[in-house]
Amino acid sequence: MQKTSLDRVQFDAWRSFLVAHAALIDRLGEEMESETELPLTWYEVLLLLNESEGAQLRMHELAESRLLSRSAMTRFIDRMEAAGLVGRVTCDADRRGTFVTMTELGRGRFREAAVVHLRGIEEHFARHVTDAEAEVLAASMRRVVTGLDDQA
Amino acid sequence: MQKTSLDRVQFDAWRSFLVAHAALIDRLGEEMESETELPLTWYEVLLLLNESEGAQLRMHELAESRLLSRSAMTRFIDRMEAAGLVGRVTCDADRRGTFVTMTELGRGRFREAAVVHLRGIEEHFARHVTDAEAEVLAASMRRVVTGLDDQA
DNA sequence: TAAGATTGAGTCTTCAATCTTC
DNA sequence: GAAGATTGAAGACTCAATCTTA
8 A cells, every 4th residue: 555656466456347347237237138127227226225224215315326317317217117116205304305115016126136136246256256355355445435435 | 266155245345346436437537527628438448549559440349348339439439530539541451441540639638638547546546455455356357357258 | 141330210318407395 | 595306408329220342
């Protein structure tokens, strides 16, 4: 740490990090789409909802996931709502706000998709990473994220 | 390696990998845009050209970088050409083909941008990763990519 | 007939402006 | 006036169809 310039080892790590990410997202997206008819981004929204308290989130909370801008998220949720996977509920405490909730159909589709997704992570990522490597990777990445957050 | 299901350590590594990537690309893009007026995707195309033999690549070679589809790359290069950063040259050996070349202006803008980009990688990524960690990271990522390629 | 590149149509995203509620 | 969410207009991406050369 505390080096003054970018050396070869770090640069190689950076490049391989980028290439691996692109290839992984591509493959996971293809598999998700072909096996569950669900785009990966739809899965990601369902995942956020599934992990949230009461399976509901505000529009701005979804947008803050950096997945999409606020206005794009509005239209994105429109489409998911039209497909019956999520619903909108006005927020009682603050009537300007809207909660996005997961429907029963959405929950079912999410469960199916989660199986595919987790299998993909295992098959394309985890299988190639030992426990020790995973620990190192996670620790490094957490430091990177913390560094970015501190500077934000 | 050769584990049969996804355990906690690997899953944490996966999540932190995703979060770090999103945050890094976001920040590097913001800095590139604010300091050089160049979108990160434009920089990536200039980088590919700069690294290529003779600073020129065919349209389909650029598209194969997985940055964009072929038709999107056509319009993307239209815009970069209009901005004077790249040019098109018909390929003599195969007159169906087009070479995209870097103009002098493009080279100048690339050099400026590279300074900003490399500084960003150092400041937001490399600084948080020791040499030993970088080696581990690169090795794991290479295995992931090789695995995906082999299955392709 | 196939490969390289472009174009047309439709979809999705973004920025800025707007509406509603605080 | 400010925050939450949406809408309008413009830009950018994708798939499929087209044009050109091999």
